[in-house]
Amino acid sequence: MAEREVDVLIIGAGPAGFMCANALAQAGIKVKVVDQRPSTVMAGQADGIQPRTIEVFQSYGLAERLLREGNKMILATFYNPGENGIELTERVPDVTAPTARYPYEVTLHQGAIENIFLDSMKAAGVDVSRPMIPTALELDPDKIGDPTAHAVKVVLKHLDPLEGEPPTEVVRAKFVVGADGAHSWVRKSLDIAMEGAQTKYIWGVVDMVPRTNFPDIRTKCVVHSESGSCMIIPREGDVVRLYIQLEGRDAIDATSGRVDKNRFGPHQLLEVARKAFRPYTFDTPDEFHWWTIYIIGQRVASKFSVDERVFIAGDACHTHSPKAGQGMNASMNDTHNLAWKLIYALRGWSGLSLLKTYEFERRKYAQDLINFDVEWAHMFSGKPRTELNQGGVAHADFLRAFQTFGGFTSGIGIHYAESPIVRYANQACAAHVVVGQRMPPQILVCVADYRAVELQDLLPSNTHFKLFVFTGCAPLDALGEAVEGLVVRFGRAVDLFTVLPSELRGLTFMDVPLALRPHWSKVLRDQKDTRGAQGGDAYATFGIDTQAGAIICVRPDGYVGMVAPLDQADSVAAYFSSFMNMD
Incomplete structure (x- = not known):
């Protein structure tokens, strides 16, 4: 062997x-x-x-x-019961996370x-x-x-x-x-x-190139109809995915209680969708690329x-x-x-x-995800509110949930609890950079060559922590001395960047002490680019005082591990020492 x-x-x-x-x-x-x-x-x-x-x-x-x-999914549309079938209720942006660098989903x-x-x-x-x-x-x-x-x-x-x-x-x-x-x-x-349970909700999925007169076929579309709920997910090329709600008796084997794919195929799934989409039509496509049926389970x-x-x-x-x-x-x-x-x-x-x-970190997130999913699946699979069904799901409530949970579903709002690698202390030093959340995007300007730089592009997943020293108007020589010990001790695992405020516009990168400029490309300034189109608001966006400055420590996975005032470089050293072996 x-x-x-x-x-x-x-x-x-x-x-x-x-x-x-x-x-x-x-x-x-x-x-x-x-x-x-x-x-x-x-x-x-x-x-x-x-x-x-x-x-x-x-x-x-x-x-x-x-x-x-991939396909960029930018718009979400909502259809609900009308006089002659379903009718458009609302169109909104698909992503409701203001700091998203990419304000869309990709399919x-x-x-x-x-x-x-x-x-x-x-x-x-x-x-x-x-x-x-x-x-x-x-x-x-x-x-x-x-x-x-x-x-x-x-x-x-x-x-x-x-x-x-x-x-x-x-x-x-x-x-x-x-x-x-x-x-x-x-x-x-x-x-x-x-741990958890299986729900009563049964759904079918069909991937195909549709033949339809439905006008929002290339948007993310949620349909609540009196014949059941559906969802459209546009995919790469001309492909579209349909999620189709099914009645349990049609798809479940009564003896085993399991989904029986022999009871349903893609043609039957499309026929169910046709009822939900009336008065719009879906002709049978040339082929079905893929299909399945499943029961929603919610377990951790x-x-x-x-x-x-x-x-x-x-x-x-x-x-x-x-x-x-x-x-x-x-x-x-x-x-x-x-x-x-x-x-x-x-x-x-x-x-x-x-x-x-x-x-x-990840089990707490998974539990939060299940809690969210319980509410979301109930609203998605519930019957719509109509004159004859006042106990149904109201569109206003569904839309509110869609937008309220946007930070969570987009992943932008995921927040890790305090631990050896997440320290909530000193949050006020960078009030709008949430410790435990991912570091948000921001345009900065490289002092040496005036290139506009996206801060997130300074966060490659190269296994290193990233230490951003927002100098404020502090004396740079003294700050360099305070930071130098960190670089010497943890430099194998830490990349350091210096971010000057716009008030120090007259400085070149050569004016910055060596300890604060490990490379010319790592000295940045909070100012607009040469066209005046972007940048210049990092200190304000991050809630950092332009006089006092701050240190922001970003983990190798892009999440903020801690922040500290400039005069507490020793607290950053203590943070690293609590889980790193660098001596």
């Missing part, structure tokens, strides 16, 4: 697994990825990328391709998204072993406490081995990530329970890791309805959160305790 050692074994090559594998591969981590599917998804499955997730893609250098291949089928990751991983020398499944997992209790030890043994089975290839192999890994879906083998093998795993050695992510640890476009986004952001923490442990930059913050 063949044996090999790796730093991280990832079981499952879906969005969560690919996000993790790509992040680790780019950091030079020895990673192996296995999946039971013989190839990437060819059609269907998840398809929506939210604004925050686009920012994450940008941090890995992958957003340009995503935006080029692209899951296989194409997986290929973006796959090409990036291959450039780093990592591919997926498939079709392959795990058959046994064992943790060595004598090695669990040593982050350098290969503490997890996993037996893998090749489902289609090449001639002469052994049918099984043993992988000894320092860490294992189970990103193997809602029926996760990893979760079950660790006896981790899923009781824990997300075992001994900080084996982790579960994505659908393996939370399931919910797809109507708000959270599934793939939540999954990828799980492993975006986890990957840098694994890298720190593997490099010896931190102990295993840092890995506890993965479950602390």
